[in-house]
Amino acid sequence: MGKIKIKKNDVWIDMTPMSDVMVLLLTFFMLSANFVKNEVVKVVTPASQTMAKVPSSATLDITIDPEGRVLVATDKTVTMEKALEQMLKEREASLTPDQKKVFLASTQIGVPVKNLAQFLDMTHEEQVKVLKSTGIPTDSIQAREDKMSEFQLWVKAMKNGYKEWYNDLDDAEKGEHANKLEICIKADKQTPYSSVKMVIAELQDINESRYKLVTQYKKLED
Amino acid sequence: MAKKKESKQKKMNVRVDFTPMVDMMMLLITFFMLCTSLAKPQAMHLTMPAKDENMQAEDKDKSKTEQTITIYLADNDKLYYYIVDKKEDFGNPEFLKETTWGKEGIREALRNHRHAPVKVLMDAKMQLDNWFNALPKTQQEANDSVYNRALIMIKKGHVDVVNNNQLDQAKYNKIDKDMKEYTETDMVPTLAVNIKPLNNSSYDNLVTILDEMQICCIGKYVIDQINEKDIAILDGNGIAIE
Numbered sequence: 001m002g003k004i005k006i007k008k009n010d011v012w013i014d015m016t017p018m019s020d021v022m023v024l025l026l027t028f029f030m031l032s033a034n035f036v037k038n039e040v041v042k043v044v045t046p047a048s049q050t051m052a053k054v055p056s057s058a059t060l061d062i063t064i065d066p067e068g069r070v071l072v073a074t075d076k077t078v079t080m081e082k083a084l085e086q087m088l089k090e091r092e093a094s095l096t097p098d099q100k101k102v103f104l105a106s107t108q109i110g111v112p113v114k115n116l117a118q119f120l121d122m123t124h125e126e127q128v129k130v131l132k133s134t135g136i137p138t139d140s141i142q143a144r145e146d147k148m149s150e151f152q153l154w155v156k157a158m159k160n161g162y163k164e165w166y167n168d169l170d171d172a173e174k175g176e177h178a179n180k181l182e183i184c185i186k187a188d189k190q191t192p193y194s195s196v197k198m199v200i201a202e203l204q205d206i207n208e209s210r211y212k213l214v215t216q217y218k219k220l221e222d
Numbered sequence: 223m224a225k226k227k228e229s230k231q232k233k234m235n236v237r238v239d240f241t242p243m244v245d246m247m248m249l250l251i252t253f254f255m256l257c258t259s260l261a262k263p264q265a266m267h268l269t270m271p272a273k274d275e276n277m278q279a280e281d282k283d284k285s286k287t288e289q290t291i292t293i294y295l296a297d298n299d300k301l302y303y304y305i306v307d308k309k310e311d312f313g314n315p316e317f318l319k320e321t322t323w324g325k326e327g328i329r330e331a332l333r334n335h336r337h338a339p340v341k342v343l344m345d346a347k348m349q350l351d352n353w354f355n356a357l358p359k360t361q362q363e364a365n366d367s368v369y370n371r372a373l374i375m376i377k378k379g380h381v382d383v384v385n386n387n388q389l390d391q392a393k394y395n396k397i398d399k400d401m402k403e404y405t406e407t408d409m410v411p412t413l414a415v416n417i418k419p420l421n422n423s424s425y426d427n428l429v430t431i432l433d434e435m436q437i438c439c440i441g442k443y444v445i446d447q448i449n450e451k452d453i454a455i456l457d458g459n460g461i462a463i464e
Contacts, residue, residue, distance in 0.1 A: 012237070014240075029254035032258065034262075036259045046425065046429040048266050048430075052267065055265070209272045210268070214263050
């Protein structure tokens with residue numbers, strides 16, 4: 001009786017085509033990447049059948065959550081920085097350079113300026129908790145002559161900040177950027193109309209009457 | 223001597239194992255897939271009238287009463303519309319009708335409005351779309367502004383700008399010229415919509431009704447505050463305002 005000889009197979013698989021495909025996919029995802037912003041207060045936007053897209057840059061996002069709290073954000077750090085300087089001057093507050101750094105890294109602004117220094121010293125977890133329970137004050141400041149609210153001041157400061165940055169550009173660069181910030185209102189499905197109405201009324205007060213309402217695409221049912 | 227040694231060199235196996243590389247790629251791809259948002263949200267454009275104290279109440283409402291519809295958005299996603307033929311009747315609670323969202327409800331009411339049905343406009347828009355979509359891709363880009371201009375014409379009631387799924391070029395040029403000189407004539411009646419959301423309605427309702435304006439090809443609509451007459455109408459039907 002002879003021994004049964006099991007032939008040892010060489011199981012080497014050639015990975016080259018697979019890695020080729022992988023590189024292709026990776027390149028695609030890297031090039032088409034626009035990262036999801038890690039927003040603390042998230043909203044579920046309503047659906048519409050509008051085809052137009054939200055502009056990819058030069059936006060001023062106004063988030064209104066179901067409880068009616070208002071948060072603002074903009075996509076450019078330069079604009080944020082300029083707006084912050086202006087706001088600190090308006091509201092007579094100050095921040096240390098470290099606090100400013102934390103501020104510029106954040107994706108949404110949602111606390112009154114007077115609490116800003118305290119807020120920026122908190123740990124991230126605490127900040128999340130605070131952001132979910134405060135919001136930018138929308139009531140008009142009685143001490144001010146123009147009776148503007150802090151929210152209106154933020155919108156103005158950001159608009160001005162962007163304008164300043166835009167005006168400093170070369171003519172060639174100007175063509176590549178929008179000449180002003182586009183106001184995008186991002187409210188939750190459940191947000192009561194009264195909150196939206198108040199925000200729109202405040203914007204109208206400072207002569208901002210064109211907005212983009214952020215929605216999700218939904219196919220039209222026939 | 224040296225030559226001989228070289229020729230005796232053993233042939234090396236130059237097969238490189240790609241598995242670790244593939245592993246790493248997989249990780250990177252997963253990272254990018256999870257962190258990117260491919261679908262960008264849509265933006266609905268909204269223009270509100272600028273606040274102007276000098277504007278008189280009469281300037282606000284130039285549309286004929288019979289070509290107007292008032293839509294109330296109320297609590298719990300409820301929806302009402304109000305149509306009157308005579309201005310004097312406005313305020314009478316019995317003309318208020320409740321309806322539903324979507325095709326069977328509010329769209330039907332808009333489509334078959336007694337004096338200014340938007341059915342004709344929607345039909346014209348469909349013909350315009352057919353014309354535009356039938357164009358070759360290269361032509362579409364060139365005609366984009368024409369399409370948008372024609373859409374404005376249709377919204378204004380110039381439905382004859384399209385004919386048999388084709389754009390009537392002569393008509394288009396004529397209306398375009400008239401519009402620039404403000405001497406427009408021959409329009410089918412168009413509907414004016416007053417959207418009056420109550421404070422207890424949701425933002426979702428507002429967006430849905432604005433979307434309906436796009437679907438129904440309505441050019442004249444305004445988001446308005448409720449006044450005493452509206453309160454009388456709603457009160458008469460037992461609808462909570464706050």
